[in-house]
Amino acid sequence: FKVVVKSILYFGGETPVDFLASLNIDGDMLFELSQSLFFKYMDKYPKIVFYHDNIYRYFEGYQFYQNDRSLSLKIIKWLNENAWYKSNLRTTAxxxxxxxxxxxxxxxxxxxxxISSECDKRNFQAVIHIGTELLKDVPKTQDASEESVPNPFAEFMDAGAKFHVYYAVADAYRIYQDLSQSVYYYKKAYKILQQYSISEFTSIDTCRFFHRYSNACISAADYDDALIVLDYFKKYKGRNNFYDFIMYNRYSVVYLAINDIENALLSIDESLKIAKECKEPQWESVSYSDKAYIYYRAYEDKENTILYFSKAVEKHISEKATINRSAEILAQEAFVDLLTDKLEDAEYLADLALNRALEINGTAMEIKSRNLLGIIQYFSNKAEAAFSTWQKDLVISAQRVNKDGIVKLHTNLGAAYILQSKYVPAKEELEQAYALYQKFKVSPITHKPLIYNLLFIYNILGDTSKRDKLFEKAYFDNLSSYYNQLISGSENILTDGYWPLQFKHVFFNY
Known part of the structure; x- marks a missing residue:
């Protein structure tokens, strides 16, 4: 009984029957043990698991079962000798x-x-599990007076090894899980990079590090840190043309997020200039995409949004694209079709974008593509499918702490409820979106639909004090004219010239 319990724990929740047989625990013994209702036999592999997760959690906290040296060494030997046993938990076990x-x-x-091999397989949970254990360095979320646990691995890791582990964990969090954790580990990695020369870490590797670090800050809505990182990047002398292009592109994204539109346009035009001088259409495509977002979010300019996304699609070279960029360009083409009322084409492309994104474990494009698909479904009078799509996306966004994604999804659910005249749930969704918008400190320029819709629902429900207070706090161009239409009591509110993505005068966010 004790050996089976430990084996299940040490394998991470499931023990191959073949391993137990190697310990001379035969089928009769396992049958007898299964009668206790502690364990159950799974035919598929076959394997033994705990009868219920609560049993796993109970034994996991029981110190007696934790450190059996003899059994641990037998498991290592068995796994090394049995390559046929496939499990994402093999490496961590x-x-x-x-x-x-x-x-x-x-x-x-x-x-x-x-860590290196699991990164290549995109098994990010294993990277995070192993990396954080080696570092014994977890962001403080509890009382700072809590005693630190000595790190038994420290004497076996030099600065270079620590840097590579911090970098791998940061990147794993950036791609798959918690973006704020990613920024924490990037900062730790950068401190080492500033102090030590890392063996075989080239100037291109350093540029790639800055690129990923700035992306993590942008995705985590940590715009102040993003500017600091980009300033480090700008001072770094080892950039080539590609990373000059990337640096200015990333600057444009950050400037847009903080509503510095003049510098956003200057930066994206500099990026575009480099792309043209280097005769790189694929780089041009990326710059046109980000220029489109400036016109979409900052200027609420439908015509130029369509123009620049169309240029991005036109310049795109599929053979040179990463899977993530392929998904992005499909989604942007779908978005143009949505804005030009080609809903059937838009749905087809959005579905392609989602499936392309799903080829990569954990990409943010999965969340963006599914959100877009839900919007297109709703605009196509497939409300039930849209709600199902958004709800699934909301679960994934919450798991990965995708801040922009969570706020956009609650905004779109609220917008859909408004159109169904379900004003109480609409208000609940939009107020939840607004609370998260404030908590996460995401870019106001990206979330104008939330403010428009929340003003509208307060006006419908006669909550003029909340409406007026929100208007005072959330001013941006176009909001005054919209607010004035609301308080005038006019039955026909004109929304031409406002946010391009709207359906029957209600605003959605992509």
Whole structure:
């Protein structure tokens, strides 16, 4: 019984029957044990698991079952000899067993090697699990007086090894899970990069680091840090033409987010100039995409939004595109079709964009594409499908702490409820979106539909004090004219010239 419990724990929740057979635990014994209702037999692999997750959690907290050196070494040996056993938990099981056996030097050697291979497989959960364990460095979320746990791996890791682990964990969080955690680990990695020369880390590797670090800050809505990182990048002398192009492109995105539209346009035009001088249409495509977002979000200019997204599609070279960029360009083409009322084409392309994004584990384009698909479904009178799409997207956005995604999805749910004359749930969704918008400190320029819709719902429900207070706090161009229409009591509110993505005068956000 004890051996089976430990085995399930050490394998991460499931033990192959073949491993237990190697310990001379036969089928009759397993049958007897399964009668206790602690365990159940799964035919598929076959394997033994706990009967219920609560049992796993109980034994996981029971110190007696935690560190069996002999069993840990047997598991490592068995996994190394049985390559046929496929599991995302294989690598973490071996790593954890080295720790349970107090083989810390071997844990470091195996862990650092595994981080590299698991990154290549996009198994980001394994990267985060192994990396944070090696570093013993978790962002403080509790009382700062809490005693730090000594790191048994420290003596086996030099500065270069620590840098690569911090970098891998930061990148794993950037792509898959918590973006604020990503920024934390990037900062730690950069401190080491400032102090030490990292062996075999080239100038291009350094540029790539700044690119990813700035992207993490932008995605986490940490715009002040993004500007600091880009300023580091600008001072770095090892850039080539491509990274000059990237740097100015990223500056434009940050300036747009903080409503510095003049510098956003100057930066994107500089990026575009480099792309043209280097005769790189694919770079031009990326710059046109970001120029389109400036006209879409800052100027609420439908005509130029369509123009620049169309130029991005025209300049796109599919053979040179990453999977993520392929998904982006499909979504942008779908967005142009949506804005020009070609709903059937738009839905087809948005579905292609989503499926393309799903080829990569954890990309933010999955969230953006699914949100767009939901909008198109709603505009196509498929309300039930739209709500289902958005609700699924909301779960994934929350899991990955995708701040912009969460706020946009609640905004779109609220907009849909307005159009169905369900004003109370509309208000609930929009107020939840606004509370998260304030908590996350996401870009006001990106979330104008939320403010328009919230003003509208307060006006419908006669909550003039909330309406007026919101208007005073959330001023931007066009809001005054919209607000004046609301308070005039006019039955026909004209919305031409406002946010391009609207349906029957209600605003949606992509």
């Amino acid at each position: 071996i790593f954890d067993c080295y720790i349970r056996a107090s083989e810390y030097e071997e844990a470091v050697r195996f862990g650092i090697s595994s």
